[in-house]
Amino acid sequence: MIYLRNMLLLVALLSIVPSSVPDELESHEYMKREHSLIKPYQGTGTSVPYWDFLGSTMVTANYIRLTGDIQSLKGALWNKVPCRVRYWEVQIQFKVHGRGKELFGDGFAFWYVKDPMQSGHVFGSKDYFTGLVIVADTYSNHNSAHKHGHPYVSAMINNGTQHYDHDRDGTHTQLGGCQSKFRNLDHDTHISIKYIKDTLTVSTSIENTRVFKECFTVKGVQLPTGYYFGVSAATGDLADNHDIVSIKAYDLVSLEGDEVLEDRSQVVPAASFFEPPRDHLDDPKPSGLTMWKKIILLILGIGGICGAIFIGGLFYAKQKEQQRKRFY
Structure with missing residues (x-):
């Protein structure tokens, strides 16, 4: 009895000792169940709680396939619950794989947008969106002005007025990007999208180390609360399997002060930094000749x-004959 009383006293004393955790670590992460997707997926029947499906999306026991390795497919997975927290992080475990060795595509995208469940031409979702998109592009357009390799991860902020230039990987409107060789790997691959204190950081984990490596960081990014998370994918003339294994959303609770209580619901998506614009080069016009005509x-x-x-x-x-006759 005395031993138990002493243990309770010790716990009480420890609870009032000031924390010695450094300032940069004073953030607590809470996984938001209503924004997350973890196996087993099935709820009642074929539905998954808190999530809607669009297009070719198919639920299996081990993954959710947005598109199969078939041409001209679009699939998407959208969270039904708007995100009300100001600071958040979303970690996605995914797998992109297919039969193509040299040619494959198109890729998938993570969305935080005002209007979910909109099918379109930007990796299966709508163009001229309002919000944020993180693109994981696997298709290399050799006629483009860019010089980076593929697959390529990039970000774009849109207030509904900007066009995503799919043929040129969105390089004319991107905030930042990096090359990431995540396709056809045997181990788990992850991407992290973190938004805190108006800073967007995108990191990847593709080397089977379970450690995230920073892809790019952009400051001065304005995002409102109340938008929706989603992922989408598309195939065109080229194809791949685009599989989502899990989505884990975290509430990043800052201990800075009253700023977390600020109403951000009416903020217009914007960014103070964009990569330098690049010339929009027209692709050469395709030949009108058929293969047989060319042969x-x-x-x-x-x-x-x-x-x-x-x-x-x-x-x-x-x-030579005339020269020979001239000598006779």
Whole structure:
């Protein structure tokens, strides 16, 4: 009995001792169940609590497949509950894989937007959106002005007026980006999107170390509360499997002061920094010739060259014959 009383006294004393945790670590993370998606997915029937599906999305026991390795598919997964917290982090475990060795696409995207459940041409969701998109682009357009490798991760903020230039990987409107070789890996791959104190940080974990490596950080990013999380993917002429294994959303509770109580619901999405604009180069116009016409033209070209060589040979032999007769 005395031992128990002493233990309770010790616990009480420890609870009032000031914390010695450094300032930079004074943030507590709470996983938000209503914004998260963890196995087992199934609720009642084929529905998943707090989530809606769009397009080709298919739920399995181990992953949610947004698109299969089939051409011209669009799929999306949208959270039904608006995010009311000011500071948050979303960690996505995903897998992008397929049969293509050199050519594959198109990729997937994470969204924090005003209007969810909108199908469109930007990785399965709508263009001219309002909010934030993080794009994981696997398709390399060799006619583009950019010089980065693929897959490529980038971010864009939009107030509903900007067009995402899919053919050029959105490089004309991106906040930042980095190359990330996450495709066709045997181990788990993750991406983290963290928004705190008007700073957006995107990190990846693709080396099977369970450690996130920073991709890029952008300050001066204005995002409101009350928008919706979602992920979407698309295939075009090229294809891949785009699988979501889990989505974990965290409430990052700052201990800075009263700033977390500020009403951010009416903030217009904006960013004080964009990468320098790049010239929008027009792609060369595609040839109107069919494959058979090209083959015929190639054969005619080769025949013309051979004919020219043959005629040249005859002319040369005739010249030699005339020179020989001149000496007799």
